[in-house]
Amino acid sequence: MTSPAIKPPLTIRLCGPRGFCAGVDRAIQIVVLALKAYGAPVYVRHEIVHNRYVVEGLEAKGAVFVEELDEIPAEHRAQPVVFSAHGVPKSVPEDAVARNLFYLDATCPLVSKVHKQAMRHQRLGRHVILIGHAGHPEVIGTMGQLPEGSVSLVETVEDASIWEPPVDPAHLGYVTQTTLSVDDTAGVIARLQERFPALTAPAADSICYATTNRQEAVKQAAPGCDLFITVGAPNSSNSKRLVEVALKAGATHSILVQRASELNWDEIETLGPIRTLGLSAGASAPEVIVDEIISAFKERFEATVDLAITAEENEHFLVNRELRGLDLTVADMAFVNGDHAPPPRV
Structure with a gap:
């Protein structure tokens, strides 16, 4: 009689907050x-x-x-x-x-707040710089609040270095897409402020609380993770940012999946031993899919779940x-x- 295979040990660092905002x-x-x-x-x-x-x-x-x-x-x-x-x-x-x-x-409502911030800049005679990703529905919606030609899209530090304002640089204001990387956006803003010292910030931070909170939790959990998984869709900006944040924070590998059925176990095996797994979910991903991922790993590993909680959300x-x-x-x-x-x- 053969003895059952011994499952390798695995620690799952489960981020909080995660999932629905x-x-x-x-x-x-x-x-x-x-x-x-x-x-x-x-x-x-x-x-x-x-x-x-x-x-x-x-x-x-x-x-x-x-x-x-x-x-x-x-x-x-x-x-x-x-x-x-x-x-x-x-x-x-x-x-x-x-x-x-x-x-x-x-x-x-937090996207609507950005709309109002952009319209306020424009109403006060400022040309609006929108920091965001071209083609994203939120960016299309925000740009569509203003008359054509009154808003310019800047995506990266490189863009910020070469963009030339169509108006007097003393009359510029910026807003951001709500789902950006906090750190990357800070770099873009710093470059714009370096070039245009009179640049006016919005009255309140444009990046939403949920984006910031999920990124902070990932930063805490990612160091030392052999693999970090973010549950989310490939067209979800905030989910893709979590994948990037995990890598920058110290995860060896970082991937985005929509369902447990998408996990490529042959590919995961090629990454080497997985002893510590980080797990989070973008703001559009339901908790049931997080549970799916945990169950899938528990079938293959002797897994324990440690919580990496950095904030509580009551909004x-x-x-x-x-x-x-x-x-x-x-x-x-x-x-x-x-x-x-x-x-x-x-």
Whole structure:
């Protein structure tokens, strides 16, 4: 009789805070409540948050995701359309009004704060520098709050070194995308301030509390990790930043995965012995997927979980006024928190 194989020991450093932030939680609640209030279909412009698990779960409940408002059939114009947590240009709600559509704005309040900061700069006669990533929905939405030509996008320190203002350098103000690397953004701001000493900062930090908190937890957990895993989508800016932060903080290897099924065990074996694993999740990733990852490693390792907690988050954002009279059931809350199984992919 052969004895069972002995599992190698593994320490999992589980970061906290991780996963859903208040803005993501609010956005998902808005779609779930809209389905309760108005019935299916509820249309959602763009992914409500950058997570396929969440999107597929909402689709199973009756949400229909579209990229543009003209995809909504004429016979469904009385049904609500929800704008994603990333924010939209001003032209989008204007288009909704022109089409006689009923919309619910799920823009994260912290993204809306950046919009207001940018508009304040512009109102006070400043040309706005937006530090962010080209093509990201949040950047598109923020730039779309301002008249064309009144905002310039700067992505890197290199960009900051060569960018030339279209106005008097004494009249510049900056804001940032909410999901950037805190350290990298500090470098870009420092270079801009070096070149343009009169550059005006926003009234409050643009990078959101959840982004900062998750990066700080990763910085604490990553040193000495043989492998660091971030749960998140490849189009999630804040999740990709956690992968980078882990490497810079001392993890030997750092990867991004959406589900446990994506773990390539043959590839992981080539990395060498994995004795310490770091684990976090981007702000759009539900906790159930973190649990999936832990279970997958426990099948192969004698794993113990150590918590790396750097902050507690108690933020809560109210849903739209039209939905506040509705109550979420226990089952609804479980769904919002990610405790559901979307239909399998074909």
